Amino acid sequence: MSKSASQRISSFDTLIDYEQRSLAHVAGSPEMIEAPGHWRGVGFRLGQRRLVSSFDEVVEILPLPPVTPVPGSQPWMLGVANVRGNLLPVVDLKQFLEGERTLVHEGQRVLVVRQSGGNVAVIIDELFGQRTFNDSHRTELSGDNDGRYGHFVSQMYRLADINWSVFSMSTLTRTPEFRQATA
Structure with a gap:
């Protein structure tokens, strides 16, 4: 050989x-x-809160596209964006929930979320990517989820000393105030 x-x-x-x-x-x-007992979602930050939403609710994650303002809309409704030929409303989620505008920066991300009648893009402060939890990570809801967040958060996980509130995008998109973006 x-x-x-x-x-x-x-x-x-x-x-x-x-x-x-x-x-x-x-x-x-x-x-x-x-x-069984495992749950996965998309982790992100709004203000000081760490949130996670189900993969079933998030269609995709994109860099913030150019946004065209819509006259007469709510302050949290930033406008519409053309994403591959589809017009998406773009919402500042922190401003909707907290009344405080998100500081837009280069590399800003949006979560494209399912909603009846078409998808919507929501701006987040920071993206953490995929998070996986199991039943042993479940913890009691904290006072952090009072106020406007309380309507959208039904459970919480604690992993590596960080609380992750499970944020329901489907509840958000069904909320009458969210669906009525015109002033």
């Missing part, structure tokens, strides 16, 4: 070894993520 043939066999054996070790590694495998 020539030297190049033995190198090919050796390289092939190395690839087989990589594959076997990769398949044996189960951390984060889909089977575990979908296991």
